[in-house]
Amino acid sequence: MNHDQLALYNKILVLYMLNRVSFPLTQAQIYDFMLERNYVNFMNLQRAITELVDTGFVTARSRHNRTYLTITAEGRETLDFFKSRIDSSIRKDIDDFLGANQFKLRNETSVSTDYRKVLSGDYEVHLTVKEKDATVVEITLSVPNKETAEAVCTNWQKKNQDLYQYLAGQLF
Helix, strand or coil: HHHHHHHHHHHHHHHHHHCCCCCCHHHHHHHHHHHCCCCCCCCHHHHHHHHHHCCCCEEEEECCCCCEEEEEEHHHHHHHHHHHHHCCCHHHHHHHHHHHHHHHHHHHHEEEEEECCCEEEEEEEEEEEECCEEEEEEEEEEEECCCHHHHHHHHHHHHHHHHHHHHHHHCC
16 A cells, blocks of 8 residues: 555544444544554554544544544545445454443543633532533532542542432432
């Protein structure tokens, strides 16, 4: 494969992976999968994702040092045209991986945390859980310092399901 064909192939792999899920994937999730299986090297994958975003085939949203990627309608159209170029064993590998890890991947991307310092000197912590495009739960807390804000964010990642169930049980 020449350089241009390889670059196109790498982009098609990313589009295929994003098209197979109903939620955004993080750039790190795509990197982990692709690099672990040696489908592409780091620099070529970085270039492919950057070019997909630049051309509007993928949208990128950064939040709290994570980049979330979603395929666009234009990306889907392009994928439909080129999808047959992906080796069937690689398509199966991607499908198997996403099927086996869907809950874990979705949880990693649907649960988000963020914090910021406010004028009073305290920190405001914003916690959310989204399912597709709908917000399931959204909580904003005021905490006294950055360390507490970071701890709340870490605990939300670990305990959000238990906390949601508790709140639902108390409120519904």
